[in-house]
Amino acid sequence: MILLGFDTATNATSVALRLGDGSVTEARDDPAAGAHPGHATRLLAMADGLLKNAGAGTGDVDRIAVGVGPGTFTGLRVGVATARGLAQSSGAELVAVSSLRALAGPALEDRGEGAVLAVIDARRSEVFAAAYATGGGELAAGRALGPGAIASLIEEAGIASARALGDGAVRYRTELEAAGLDVAPDDSPLHLLRAAAICARAASSEIPVSSEPVLPDYLRRPDAELALEGAGVNGGRR
Amino acid sequence: MILALETSCDDTCAAVLDEDGRALSNVISSQHVHDRFGGVVPEIASRHHLELVNTVVDESLREAGATLDDIDLIAATQGPGLVGALLVGLSTGKALAAGRRLPFAPVDHLQGHVAANFLSQAGPNGDAPPFEPPFVCLIASGGHTLLALVSAHDGFEVLGRTLDDAAGEAFDKGARMLGLGYPGGPALSRLAEDGDPTAHSFPGSPGEIRRGAPRKAFAEGLDFSFAGLKTALLYATRELSSDELSERAADLAASYQAAIVESLVSRSLRALERTGLDRLAVGGGVAANDELRRRLGEIGATVHVPDRLLCTDNAAMIASAARFSPRLEYPDYLSLDAYATGETAR
Ligand SMILES: [Zn+2]
Numbered sequence: 001m002i003l004l005g006f007d008t009a010t011n012a013t014s015v016a017l018r019l020g021d022g023s024v025t026e027a028r029d030d031p032a033a034g035a036h037p038g039h040a041t042r043l044l045a046m047a048d049g050l051l052k053n054a055g056a057g058t059g060d061v062d063r064i065a066v067g068v069g070p071g072t073f074t075g076l077r078v079g080v081a082t083a084r085g086l087a088q089s090s091g092a093e094l095v096a097v098s099s100l101r102a103l104a105g106p107a108l109e110d111r112g113e114g115a116v117l118a119v120i121d122a123r124r125s126e127v128f129a130a131a132y133a134t135g136g137g138e139l140a141a142g143r144a145l146g147p148g149a150i151a152s153l154i155e156e157a158g159i160a161s162a163r164a165l166g167d168g169a170v171r172y173r174t175e176l177e178a179a180g181l182d183v184a185p186d187d188s189p190l191h192l193l194r195a196a197a198i199c200a201r202a203a204s205s206e207i208p209v210s211s212e213p214v215l216p217d218y219l220r221r222p223d224a225e226l227a228l229e230g231a232g233v234n235g236g237r238r
Numbered sequence: 239m240i241l242a243l244e245t246s247c248d249d250t251c252a253a254v255l256d257e258d259g260r261a262l263s264n265v266i267s268s269q270h271v272h273d274r275f276g277g278v279v280p281e282i283a284s285r286h287h288l289e290l291v292n293t294v295v296d297e298s299l300r301e302a303g304a305t306l307d308d309i310d311l312i313a314a315t316q317g318p319g320l321v322g323a324l325l326v327g328l329s330t331g332k333a334l335a336a337g338r339r340l341p342f343a344p345v346d347h348l349q350g351h352v353a354a355n356f357l358s359q360a361g362p363n364g365d366a367p368p369f370e371p372p373f374v375c376l377i378a379s380g381g382h383t384l385l386a387l388v389s390a391h392d393g394f395e396v397l398g399r400t401l402d403d404a405a406g407e408a409f410d411k412g413a414r415m416l417g418l419g420y421p422g423g424p425a426l427s428r429l430a431e432d433g434d435p436t437a438h439s440f441p442g443s444p445g446e447i448r449r450g451a452p453r454k455a456f457a458e459g460l461d462f463s464f465a466g467l468k469t470a471l472l473y474a475t476r477e478l479s480s481d482e483l484s485e486r487a488a489d490l491a492a493s494y495q496a497a498i499v500e501s502l503v504s505r506s507l508r509a510l511e512r513t514g515l516d517r518l519a520v521g522g523g524v525a526a527n528d529e530l531r532r533r534l535g536e537i538g539a540t541v542h543v544p545d546r547l548l549c550t551d552n553a554a555m556i557a558s559a560a561r562f563s564p565r566l567e568y569p570d571y572l573s574l575d576a577y578a579t580g581e582t583a584r
Contacts, residue, residue, distance in 0.1 A: 040325055040328070040329060040574075040575050040576065041573045041574070041575045042573070044332055044333065044336055044569075044572040044573075045569065045572040045573050048336070048569045048572055057339065058336050058337050058338075058339065059337070059338070059339070073281060073284070073322070074284070074321075074322050074325060077284055077285075077288050077322065077325060077326055077329070078325055078329050080288060081288055081291065081325070081326050081329035081330045081333065082329045082330075082332070082333045083333075084291075084292050084330065084333070085292070085329065085330040085331070085332070085333025085334045085336075085337065086333045086334075086336065086337045087337075088292050088295065088296075088306075088333075088334060088337070089306060089333065089334045089335070089336070089337025089338050090337035090338065092337075213289070213292070215288065215289060216288070218285075222279060222281040222282050222285070223281065224275050224279040224281065224282060225282070228274065228275065
């Protein structure tokens with residue numbers, strides 16, 4: 001089975017191709033600090049590059065796996081729209097993978113014990129976070145929260161300590177370490193959300209092929225809806 | 239056949255066009271979720287586009303009696319518009335093309351409005367022929383207002399554009415000031431039917447012209463401006479009690495509408511004079527306005543207004559533009575990005 005996986009939940013664009021023999025090639029675009037994410041311009045071109053190197057075409061892909069977030073709204077939509085369009089066009093199967101679970105994946109595999117907290121920078125002084133046990137089970141479901149509220153998430157997950165990974169963990173290292181979490185060094189590759197991990201999840205039998213339309217897991221409602229409700233609650237005052 | 243997508247604002251659209259420029263389907267899924275916000279919310283529009291787009295594509299194929307196997311070109315709107323919304327249609331279109339290594343055509347939304355005139359339209363007496371260049375094209379909607387010189391099928395020259403609000407936006411904002419809700423443009427026009435268009439002296443209105451007011455410099459050119467008109471209506475309504483407002487609402491609406499229409503008609507006439515042409519095409523949602531249609535019927539030029547569904551945002555017009563624009567072969571289109579503003583006039 002040829003599997004094409006990608007993730008656009010963070011500023012990075014990550015694409016991986018997994019061939020029938022289990023070998024995986026990967027391409028990654030990390031925009032310079034402050035630069036515009038290249039999801040729309042890079043994603044399909046990177047996929048094309050990997051396929052060409054493997055001597056394959058988009059029509060040869062059996063299964064498309066896409067990271068559905070949480071993460072940047074526009075990035076998620078570019079990724080999911082691309083995945084859905086490719087699947088609609090070529091007839092490939094479509095699989096949705098949690099970007100938080102994919103972020104935790106490599107660390108769960110390489111560490112025999114201990115929980116992993118996946119933390120994606122959600123901007124506006126918040127993170128998207130979820131906790132996973134060794135073996136991959138979910139201890140605390142993904143949510144948007146302030147870094148100061150991480151301690152309560154750890155408590156809810158029932159874990160004494162955990163390794164925190166992701167661009168959110170790097171950004172809020174001080175707050176997370178204060179909560180008793182072990183944050184890997186800034187340059188650790190474990191902080192990267194990699195499409196190879198999306199492929200690994202999608203190749204496993206745990207993940208079903210979607211019968212429902214695949215959509216982003218935004219975890220946040222649009223501001224306008226919240227503002228409208230807030231206005232209603234406050235009797236129209238804002 | 240061409241399959242085209244359009245998602246630049248709040249309508250999710252897909253259409254299939256045959257080789258002769260006949261729309262075999264033209265599916266428009268309008269999002270009615272924005273009314274309670276008093277305007278289109280980009281994030282909500284983008285979410286809905288993603289939920290709807292693949293289904294709308296399927297519907298457009300089914301209605302056309304076609305499958306993707308029949309399609310030999312995919313097109314999508316690249317801009318201008320809401321970037322987050324555009325990216326859903328553009329990413330989907332690029333992926334649909336890439337999955338089959340089909341060529342792809344990125345289309346400028348305004349070129350799409352122009353190309354709506356190149357569609358042959360089915361009618362009770364057979365197909366109406368396309369409206370061929372050269373002509374002047376007035377595009378007026380909630381998002382854009384411009385005059386274009388269309389000399390060929392594959393481009394246009396901008397003759398004039400709005401310096402502030404779009405005409406449709408002016409209608410909606412006026413409607414809100416008159417308490418007609420959002421989107422209130424059509425309600426304002428209905429109210430205007432019972433009013434006197436000369437009752438109030440708004441900038442550019444028949445009332446003002448009758449009183450011999452000095453004309454602003456821009457009023458001699460081909461650009462539009464509706465901000466002053468909007469402010470004038472605001473002042474006029476502010477001075478009125480709510481009883482007085484409801485009493486005079488019809489006159490205010492009629493005068494306000496007349497000023498917008500006068501602005502559109504006078505500049506269209508001027509554009510025809512300057513280009514020496516006697517053919518005018520009209521597109522955009524404001525083309526549905528009865529008063530505008532009535533006034534354009536009196537200008538003594540050949541006026542072409544496509545069917546209502548081809549005037550408002552739709553994908554058949556995008557497919558029509560794609561028919562005449564350069565197509566990119568796989569993989570040359572994979573890196574295309576959406577753009578928010580600007581006209582790619584050629
Ligand atoms: Zn438009």
